[in-house]
Amino acid sequence: MSVIQDQVKVSGYGGQQGPGETNYINHSKGIMSWLLTLDHKRIGLMYMIAVLTAFLGGGLCAIALRTMLYMRSAPDVAPITTGTQDVYNQLFTLHGAILVFMFIIPAVPAILGNMILPLMLGAKDVAFPRLNLLSWYCYMAGATFFLFVLLSGGLDTGWTFYTPYSTSTSTSVAAATMGAFILGFSSILTGLNFIATIHMLRPAGMGWFRMPLFLWALYATSIIQVLATPVLAITLMLLAAERILHVGIFDPALGGDPVLFQHFFWFYSHPAVYIMILPGMGIISELMATFCRRQVFGYSFIAFSSIAIALLGFLVWGHHMYTSGQSAMTNAIFSLITFSVAIPSAIKIFNWLATMYKGSISLATPMLYALAFIWLFTIGGLTGVFLGALSLDIMAHDTYFVVAHFHYVMVGSMLTSFIGGMYYWWPKMFGKMYNETVAKVAWFLIFFGFNLTFFIQFIAGSQGMPRRYADYLPEFAIYHQISTLGSYVLAIGLFLVLYNWIQSLVSGPKAPQNPWGGNTLEWHTSSPPPHENFIEDPHVTEPYEMRAWDYDESIDGYVYDKAKAIELDKQSQH
């Protein structure tokens, strides 16, 4: 922290755009200045393009498979054959594999985390900028393998690659595992970078408990990424060895144990579920504070609950395998620990609700997504507790009930928090505002379409509709029809969001430095930030002390009153 600069600028900032006309986007030109960039913001943007492209691909697979299920109700038009069933199997596999490995896991950490984490720390970059770039290249390499899978016979194992089927199917399992393996490195490098950055690059005055909650969430996520992903790596390597050399470790015909694969796989993939949701929860904490204009209620509880979820998440993988022949005792223990994950999750929900209580809530688009998150996550989380119960799970195992549950969490909750975060930081990232009306219409379509698609699946599942089937009995037709229509509404909503963003880039009005009045450090620099993030060192105070930001109508944004901030900070120290 430079004392001289502080004295010069004690009058505050935020009134005008940052000094000079350059920012990280137009700082240097040419394709190579992007492909070789070490700037975390540019890497975040490159991740954004790549990850959203993968989202589009995986989403189209979803629409296609929902359409196939709809058509099934009119067998005269589209008779079901082995051929169409194979196509269906490939569609749901690619849908799952692409969206899990290439969208949900990297979306928040790699896009918003890369973009925002160093800014929130008032730092110039992440601790290891080169590794950061390498992680993007790993992502692209992994994506290339998946592209190869698409062109070379597809994949029909489901995203879980369960043995022994995955060792015997003729589809491109080896290429897909190689892709997921490399994507794992991308994830590890991001997590490693964030851990080191949060430990080492916090500014003077920002202790652990003055960190924005988004950073706590990213930190917890990083722990999982770093500790769980290598286990997936070795699992996939063994699977590849199994397929190529027939080593036999997972193949019962060769004396191996296929259930061992499931253990290995879920030892990674259950914690990975928290890689998907935890950073989203971090976003929600930020949105709640900013749009209720209040200190987050129970800051330390939310912070620690992230860590608790990360650690408990390592101990519950067996609940995916209740029907795989585990002993009753093992099942009971896993069931019990699974229930306990509900505690830190509920702590978060109740703290957010308490934050809203008596807050001055502004229903801006990001806040609408935060509200949708609470709704969807509550449903997704509570049905997760249902499924954690042994007796119910054995009935509901591999039915649409499970499908609905994890879509509520992994799509409903994660996707709404991601889009909410994108809207929230959009002005910071691009320096442009978006059309609020279009954004709100899109929000409604997404929220409505999502519930239409997936709520009905709880019912279908509880009636016995099994997952991953291309065919179904006539009595399930109505559920599938409604679900498919819902998915179209959801898709329209998502395309509207895309339109909204593109329109903002093309013709959106200029964004002020701080359109929402948040006080985390990213709002202490211009929008978009300059190449070196901060021209002057930002003023570190309580992350959610927003009273020093005054609304200025002329710029439709907030202006920082540093003298007031110092005064407030003094008061809070007492």
Place this chain on the structure above:
Amino acid sequence: MSNEQKHTGDTGHGDNHHPPDHPAHLAHHFETPEQQFESGKLGMWVFLATEVLMFGGLFCAYAIYRGNHQDVFLYGYGALDKMWGATNTVVLLASSLTMAWGVRAAQKGQQKLLLTMLFLTFMGGVGFMCIKGVEYKAKWDHNLFPGTMNAFYYEAGQPKYPEKLEHAIEFIDGRNSGGNSGGEVQGGGGHGLLDADVPYDESPAIEHDAQQVGHDGAGHIVSASPVILTASFGAPADMSTIKPPASPADMGVNDAVIDHAGVLTTPSAEHTQVLWRDLSSAEQKKVHLFFGIYFMMTGLHGLHVLIGMILIAWLFWKAKKGAFNKDYFAPVDIGGLYWHLVDLIWIFLFPLLYLIH
């Protein structure tokens, strides 16, 4: 600001924003060299944690199959050569010592010593990989590569390569029937050697002989090999003696060896020795699993040794250019951490794979 913008060739956070008070090796986004050093170290420790978990998966698979198929492992490990394994352990431990020494030299700014130590460490890696190559070659010769190439591979309940299988059984049975007696001695608390009155300095000759005869397939003679093990582990000061002798020993030593071996094995002739006929027919079909696990574990470890060697070669190259000094030695320190982990993993692999009983 505008001056800096002229550097359009800059690809991000490059030198153009290098604060003037920063030393050249300090990246722009760190405030102090200490902060940069600590960050690098933390990053490497976190990375090592990922390595531990990655190998953890393999150790877990090992533990499960070892527990479920005890006899398969007791049988299969007979194909491994303890002597080479032990030698490799020494080589790797020595290279860890030179690495640590090199780090110290870097910290103290002793350029020449640093280069020497990095070179020795690299050569340790070379030595390890060469010995590994010799071992793999032996497996190759006996058709013990993993998967469908393995002599013990069964297809539809029938051996895929009946002839190769016979040869492999002969090979392992031969080693096991001899090796067991030695194992017994070893199990006797490590003082068996003293009881048998084998002088330490005879060890190299015995060992060498064991190697030779082992390949002859004459089961009863190979027993000398574990004797050496006992000798070497019972007397760490004599570790050097277990290295293969430089020149072929006098064949006349053979008799002495057999005598010694005979003396050693008398008390417990064929006790827990697992031979092919001792395996149930279900277990016989799983022997190839041992080799699958052996090759996955040592193969992945070997890959890490290779990566470590590349790292050390790079450090050597940097050091040669004079990149390191008292104030800047972080890469050596951090690279050293990685090398020690590679060493550490082998310290676990060696007993788990080579010293089963």
